[in-house]
Amino acid sequence: MRVDVVSIFPSYFDGLALSLLGKARDAGILDLRVHDLRDWTHDRHRTVDDTPYGGGAGMVMKPEPWGLALDELVGVSADAPAVTGERPTIIFPSPAGELFTQRTARELAMREHLVFGCGRYEGIDERVFEYAAELGEVRLISLGDYVLNGGEVAVMAMVEAIGRLIPGVVGNPESLVEESHEDGLLEYPSYTKPSVWRDRAVPDVLLSGNHGAIAAWRREQQLERTRARRPDLLGE
């Protein structure tokens, strides 16, 4: 999968060189490229923002650098992945977008080319979204119902959630199946050695060797936790 990220703070993404995603990049499974939006400015101050038409607080990101960035990354002459002609998916993180969930991550993990555009300030000139829609499928996606200072942290979270679902990134694919949200429930509790720690014993059933009883206990724990912490997932 090819992933391009455009930001005025590219060093935010240094962390993606670590751990599983770093290994996936080294192995060539994930071709992740981070770009500085200011490289597509042409004035001395490398300006990316300006005051809003109609007045109001804050600054708005100018359309010109975004247009040039999109032309280079997904335009007709772009050095885009040599793929089957699938349109790229262009994602703008925004608190005004659709909610990002495990389902979104699964869906996006099947794409060949994702482009993330990180907004800052009061947002990006609206015409950028219209132009991007001519080049690919545009998605505005929110990490949750709270406001971050910009899209970078949201994109870090999305790239990690999506990247670990690409086949070969997580060594044991079974570990992907048994985690929170994969079956609509929260994950069951886990224990390891020692069997007693500070007077606290591991539940007997897990030491019983009875796989049926263990599976039933884990299911019950999933339901109990989900009911207590996230009744919305059960439609309650």
Ligand code: ADE
């Ligand atoms: N940018 C600012 N807040 C955000 C949020 N909640 N989700 C995605 N991008 C954002």
